[in-house]
Amino acid sequence: MSTVTLVHPSRSDAPATVRPASLRRTFRFELVKLVAQWRIRLMLLVCLIVPGAFVAAVGQQSSLPADTVFGRQMALTGWAGPLVILAFVGTWALPLLTSLVSGDVFAVEDRLGTWRHLVVAVRSTRRIFAAKALSSLIVVLAMVACLAISATVGGLLGIGSHPLVGLDGHTLGVGDAAGRVTIAWLCVAVATLAYAAIGLLGSVTLGRSPIGLLLPALVALLLQVLALLPLPAAVRMALPSNAFVAWRGLFTSPAQMGPIWAGLAVSVAWAVVATALAHHHFVRRDFTDLTNDGSARRIIVGGLVPLAGLTVVTAVVLGGATPADGSGVTRAKLQDSLSTTFSHLYVLQTDELQRPTVTEVTMRTRSSCDKGGPNDQDSGPGNDWRCIVSWHTPGTAFVGQATFQLDVTADGRYVADGDGPKEVNGSFQVHTVDGDTPNPLWQFDGLVDLLTK
Amino acid sequence: MGSRAVRVRGIRKDFGNVIALDGVDIDVDAGSVHGLVGPNGAGKTTLLGMLLGLSFPDSGELEILGRTVGRDLAVPDGVAGFVDGPGLYPALTARKNLRSLATLRGYAASSVEDALGQVGLLEVADDPVGGFSLGMRQRLGLAAALLGDPRLLVLDEPANGLDPAGKRQVHRVIGSLAEAGVAVIISSHRMDDLAALCSDVTLLSAGRVVFSGPLGKLAAESGDLDYRLVSSDGARAREVAARTSGISIVSGPGMTGGALASDAALVVRGSVPAMDELISRIVGTGLAVRELSPVTPPLEAAFLALTGNTADAADAADAADAADADIIDATGERMR
Structure with missing residues (x-):
């Protein structure tokens, strides 16, 4: 037992000052607590290792994830790997990661019973909110960066840096591919802000409830279900999930920037509104009653309803500001896209087979498409298009x-x-002087810009 | 005693239809240890929360360390403490918990080692707090409160879960703080802790102050107390007690229902002067008085008398006893 020695050198009877902890110190405090959690460390480690290992391993196999965009090219170029990972994480992994970070950053204090300690220590609920939001955002962005770096390094080390074929069939040089891959990840990082803000909102309004923790994942699941429906293009673009697929427009020439800008704007709007709602609820919380840490009514009335309202407003604005109507998939747009993509890939095939040189201009390619036979309307998504x-x-x-x-x-x-x-697109391989290689015209991906007329 | 550390005038706090505090007045001087007692739901936690800046009164005046507290949930520097147990992060070690807090508040790094030393946790400073026992957490919470050289310390059940040695250490720390001029406000259901530590006490009941003042004055409010008297001849002592004015026999030799009584012991009820008279008479008859102790401590008796809520008090005492029993079972051992 140690001896008690207390020294209080400068006691003053003057009125004490009020000095809340600075935002910088509060942020650092929150970051230390967040990174000290084994769960966060494990997730960062997984983000740093698993994508690279996956990309390197899959690139060596003959069976490739062809149902994922750029999946067919994973064995051909290392730049396809980070895009396959991007397509996957945007759908499932990022919402889950943001759930476990942003969705827990406030609730963890409820679980540990540390709110009073924190409020007394910081002396400003606004700074606590800002510090928690910033620290969780930094960790989420660090996870996105780890995913991107890991997948890219895995792809480049496992397969190598080779040109990438874009979604309109044109070939991107290594530098161009690297730049677009980087921008694609940055777009998704911005889109992740929306899920991170939803996580903050759930964590503040639902407290210890598991629903609060999983809110970003549940919202992502709902948005995935909605994305399967033949929604009008303006409504689809008004959903924050759009930004997780809009980056594909970077890989056409010219780039399909409409959906990208719309996705980024919607993501930022959702992030701002959801964060503001979370802040509104947080600074009004009564910290003397720690059992009242969340309610379903609060999240529905004070969270989901305003966000649904934001979606409606955004859809109306996008509907008025863009020429798109209906689903955005029309016969004319599909024919144009297919002709362009086919031309680029035919030129590529001709080069590989060392046939006489052709160009997209001299080919004068045209397409004629029909959906479902003469009795069906030739528009909208479906697997019954024949061109x-x-x-x-x-x-x-x-x-x-x-x-x-x-x-x-x-x-x-x-x-x-x-x-x-068969000699054009009927065989999955073509015979070149260097041996058999995948036939670029056998199966390929393309992209229709939903926001153009 | 020095300047006024806390001045509360007519504060009121409602939570919907529930009145938590109703016109409360309290003064706490620097260098004093002030106890806050009351049955469950009396408003103690609400008042402590206000002193720590967790909430603000709906009306009335609250002045802490010379500064009037507004409605912005920010208390002045120099206020520290905890309500409903200390807030600690289990993933961090004890030292990291305190270092993080010191960095957050801009305190000197050396204050961490000092605080750990004061509460006797230096040896386990690099262990994660997740493995700490309740008593160790309490001591670490006290260390956290000591970091910023506080002028007002607000502690809710600081001895909760402490083993006897830990309790003595905490008492020493609190006593030293008061000697150094720190105002300490302690809320506790443990009357023995309060009696050992406090110079003043405020008794709350249903949001109102039913007593506030020196501890000695509160003890006098309790009226007649029950005393257990052990003498060399219980039967004769009983006869003397029966003849003494102002004394009634609760149980004794030959009577039923007295668990505290035996052949040599009896339980009597009376005021302090009546008890003085009884002891004189017993000694005068040639009997030896071997033990005289109040069945219920004076502070607890006053608590019961003033709140009129015996059930809560008994529950509180039981809970405190149970907590002690837990600690004695696991003396000094950490719960893993």
């Missing part, structure tokens, strides 16, 4: 034709599956 592509061979009167079955999803992505002739 015939025609092109001219330079120096001859020959007009080539190839058939494709298209599976068009509601977000504008399509997979074209070659139906012949």
Whole structure:
């Protein structure tokens, strides 16, 4: 037992000052607490290791994740790996990660019973909120950075830095691919802010409830279900989930910037509104009654209803500001996209087979598409699109034709599956002087801009 | 005693239809240890929360360390303490908990080691707090409150979960703080702790102050007390007690229902002067008085008399006893 020695050198009878802890110190305090959690450390480690290992391993296999955009190219270039990971994490992993960080950053104080300690120590609920929001944001962004770096390093080390074929079939040089991959990840990082803010809102309004912790994941699940529906393009663009797929527009030429800007704007709007709502609820909390840490009514009336209102307003604005109508998938747009993509890939195939040089201009490619037969309307997503592509061979009167079955999803992505002739798109490999390589026209991805007329 | 550390005038706090505090007046001087007692729901936690800046009164005046507290949930520097147990982060070690707090508040790093030393936790300073026992957490919470050289210390049940040695150490720390001029406000259900530490006490009941003043004055409010008297001849002592004015026999030799009585012991009820008279008479008859102790401590008796809430008090005493029993079972051992 140690001896008690207390020294209080400068006691004053003067009125004490009120000095809340600075935001910088409060932020540091929150960051230390957050990073001290084994769960956060484990997640950072997983983000740093798993994507790279996955990309490197899958790139060595013959069976590739063809249902994921850029998945077919994972064995051809290391730049496809980070995009496959990006497509995957945007759908499932990021909402879960933000749940476990932002969705818990306030609730953890309820669980540990430390709110009173924190309020007494900081002496400003506004600074506590700001510090917690910032620290959780930093950790979430660190996880996104770890995912991106890991997947890129895994791809480049495992497969190598080679040109990437874009979603309109044009080939991106290594530098161009690297730049666009980086921008794509930055777009998703911004989009993640929306889920992070939803996490803050759930953590503040629902406290220890598991629903509060999982709110970003539940919202993401709901948005995924909505994304499967043939919603009008303006409504689809008004959902924060759009930003997690809009980056694909970077890989066409010219880039489809409309959905990207819309996605970023909606994400920022959701992040601002959800954070403001969380702040509103937090600074009004009664810290003497720690059992009253959340309620379903508070999240519904004070959280979800305003966000639903924001979605309606955004959809109306986007509907008025863009020429898109209906689902945004029309016959004309699909035909244009398919013709462009086919031309680029045909040129690529011609180069690989060392046939006489052709260019997209001389090919004068045209497509004719039909959805579901003569009785169905030729618009909207579906896997019953059938297209015939025609092109001219330079120096001859020959007009080539190839058939494709298209599976068009509601977000504008399509997979074209070659139906012949065999020498053009009927075989999954082509014979080159260097050996057999994947036939670029056998199956390929394309993208329709939903916001153009 | 020095200047006034806390001045409370007519504060009121409602939570919906529940009146937590109703016109409370309290004064706490620097260098004093002030006890806050009352049955469950009396408003103690609400008042402590206000002193720590967790809430503010709906009306009335609250002045802490010379500064009037407004409605912005910010108390002046120099106020420290905890309500409903200390707030600690289990993933951090004891030292990191205090260092983080010291950095947050801009306190000197050396204050961490000093505080750990004062509460006797230096040896386990690098262990995660998640493995600490209740008593160790209490001591670490006190160390956290000591970091900023406080002028007002607000402690809610500071001896909760402490073993006898830990309790003595905490009492020494609190006593030293008061000697150094710190105002200490302690809320506790442990009347023995309050009696050992406090110079003044405020008794709350249903949001109102039913007593506020020196401890000795409160003891006098209790009226007649029950005393257990052990003598060399219980039967004869009983006869003397029966003849003494102002004394009534609660139980004794030959009577039923007295668990505290035996052949040599009896339980009598009376005021302090009546008890003086009884002892004189017993000694005068040639009997030896071997033990005389109040069945219920004076502070507890006053508590019961003034609040009229015997059930709560008994519950509180039982809870405190149970907490002590837990600690004695695990003396000094950490719960893993």
